[in-house]
Amino acid sequence: MKPKYKLMFSLLYGSGLRKAELLKLRIKDIDFEPKTVFVFRGKGGKDRTTMLPKKRIEPLKGQLEKVRSIHQKDIAEGSGMTSLPPNLARKYPNAVKEFKWQYLFLSTTRCEHPYDGYFCRHHLHSTALARELKLAVTNSGATKHVTAHTFRHSFATQLLISGADIRTVQELLGHNDLRTTQIYTHVIGQHSSGAISPFDID
Numbered sequence: 616m617k618p619k620y621k622l623m624f625s626l627l628y629g630s631g632l633r634k635a636e637l638l639k640l641r642i643k644d645i646d647f648e649p650k651t652v653f654v655f656r657g658k659g660g661k662d663r664t665t666m667l668p669k670k671r672i673e674p675l676k677g678q679l680e681k682v683r684s685i686h687q688k689d690i691a692e693g694s695g696m697t698s699l700p701p702n703l704a705r706k707y708p709n710a711v712k713e714f715k716w717q718y719l720f721l722s723t724t725r726c727e728h729p730y731d732g733y734f735c736r737h738h739l740h741s742t743a744l745a746r747e748l749k750l751a752v753t754n755s756g757a758t759k760h761v762t763a764h765t766f767r768h769s770f771a772t773q774l775l776i777s778g779a780d781i782r783t784v785q786e787l788l789g790h791n792d793l794r795t796t797q798i799y800t801h802v803i804g805q806h807s808s809g810a811i812s813p814f815d816i817d
Contacts, residue, residue: 620747622674627766629668631787634763638738643715647672663789686717696735698728771799
């Protein structure tokens with residue numbers, strides 16, 4: 616994958632994000648010191664904090680500088696505004712031009728805000744992410760069905776395999792119901808107990 620998309624899918628896997636959550640990340644949502652990612656209004660309108668993989672810190676810092684460069688260029692051209700929900704734009708009127716409110720993964724073009732009419736830079740469209748993944752899967756020769764959500768599933772199963780507490784995994788994923796998280800204990804084939812098939816016992 617191209618570096619930007621490799622970083623994006625790394626966050627899906629390393630932070631357990633949903634595709635929509637990834638695309639809506641803003642600069643302010645990344646905190647390098649405690650290594651956290653803030654998810655604003657995830658599924659069900661629920662805020663949460665999840666982990667930031669330390670191996671992605673340097674690529675993320677590089678991405679931030681790319682966003683800063685684009686933002687400064689936009690400002691020089693008389694724009695520099697990001698897309699904000701109408702209620703947030705009214706609450707924080709200066710935020711629309713602040714760097715920290717810019718999307719982490721920007722659209723390549725500016726467009727008219729659908730509600731407020733100003734020209735702004737939105738986040739990357741989901742079709743670009745899907746297109747890059749399809750190409751990567753084809754080139755890899757993988758035979759299994761892979762979607763962006765596959766990386767979130769892998770995040771959950773790998774945490775459970777490594778011994779993470781299921782309630783911690785629930786919190787990181789943003790599940791309201793523990794039973795949703797418990798599905799992953801069956802996915803890993805061990806039912807979180809270390810049980811193996813009798814056929815495999817020496």
